[in-house]
Amino acid sequence: MIDLIYAFRLVVLALEDVSARYLVVGSTAAGAWGVARSTRDVDIVAVISSDSVEAFLSALEGNDLYVPADEARLAAEFGGSFNILHTATGGKVDLFVCSPDDKFESIRLERRVQLNILGVLTWVATPEDVVLSKLRWRFESRSETQWRDCIEIAASQNLDIDYLRHWASYLGVLADVEDLIKT
Amino acid sequence: MLSKNPSAVPADTSPEVWQMQMDAIGSMTVEQRIAVWEEIQNQFAIMEDASMRRRYPEFNDHQILVELVRARYGNELASKIVAKSDALPF
Numbered sequence: 001m002i003d004l005i006y007a008f009r010l011v012v013l014a015l016e017d018v019s020a021r022y023l024v025v026g027s028t029a030a031g032a033w034g035v036a037r038s039t040r041d042v043d044i045v046a047v048i049s050s051d052s053v054e055a056f057l058s059a060l061e062g063n064d065l066y067v068p069a070d071e072a073r074l075a076a077e078f079g080g081s082f083n084i085l086h087t088a089t090g091g092k093v094d095l096f097v098c099s100p101d102d103k104f105e106s107i108r109l110e111r112r113v114q115l116n117i118l119g120v121l122t123w124v125a126t127p128e129d130v131v132l133s134k135l136r137w138r139f140e141s142r143s144e145t146q147w148r149d150c151i152e153i154a155a156s157q158n159l160d161i162d163y164l165r166h167w168a169s170y171l172g173v174l175a176d177v178e179d180l181i182k183t
Numbered sequence: 184m185l186s187k188n189p190s191a192v193p194a195d196t197s198p199e200v201w202q203m204q205m206d207a208i209g210s211m212t213v214e215q216r217i218a219v220w221e222e223i224q225n226q227f228a229i230m231e232d233a234s235m236r237r238r239y240p241e242f243n244d245h246q247i248l249v250e251l252v253r254a255r256y257g258n259e260l261a262s263k264i265v266a267k268s269d270a271l272p273f
Contacts, residue, residue: 002232002248002252002255003228004224028220031216031220032220034216035220038223038224038227039224040256041256066264085263085264087264092255116214117217142188144189147188152208155202155205156206156208157209176188
């Protein structure tokens with residue numbers, strides 16, 4: 001059966017190895033904040049520069065991992081994402097490379113918290129930042145699943161409403177946040 | 184114009200029961216929530232695996248894994264597993 005643990009552990013260890021700042025986001029992070037549903041892979045946002053990408057690729061070598069090196073280099077240079085697949089167990093990590101100059105990415109990296117997930121001590125987005133990034137992600141699609149994730153986090157966690165409003169305004173999702181607060 | 188957001192409470196759940204669920208989740212520690220999430224991932228993977236084995240009873244473990252990866256992530260990533268196994272000396 002597909003097992004997410006190995007891919008997740010190896011990617012986190014490689015990120016730690018090259019001292020990259022990163023955080024677990026998406027449904028895995030939402031799981032820590034009360035969203036109990038299955039996910040197909042683990043999403044990680046990381047700051048990987050053109051200078052550090054070769055060291056990161058080296059740190060991933062020899063672990064039964066499929067890593068599209070050219071896509072990783074492109075993402076490190078211009079931003080973007082790539083998949084890392086553990087070929088022995090089928091687990092997948094989607095790595096989103098962010099710019100350290102992006103204000104929202106910087107603040108959520110600053111606010112990240114350390115948790116033990118799948119046996120790995122790792123950095124995870126706060127509940128407010130999971131909500132904000134999900135609302136931004138679904139702005140066009142209006143995905144009901146993402147909305148329900150946000151509702152469940154808001155209903156079960158004591159969110160920092162001032163923080164949510166401030167960054168929702170910055171990200172252009174204030175109307176959705178107000179809708180969320182009303183519920 | 185953006186479409187309206189769906190209501191907070193799913194159509195098949197009463198507002199009272201939904202609130203009780205949210206309160207129960209809210210009262211859990213983060214470690215407990217992560218443990219529940221991990222168990223869901225594990226059970227989902229077991230069901231997915233069992234479903235694939237029913238579909239392809241003649242397949243070995245490796246072939247099942249390839250089909251699971253194909254179903255979850257598509258042909259391109261499934262081909263990476265095939266390519267890797269082809270390189271093995273057996």
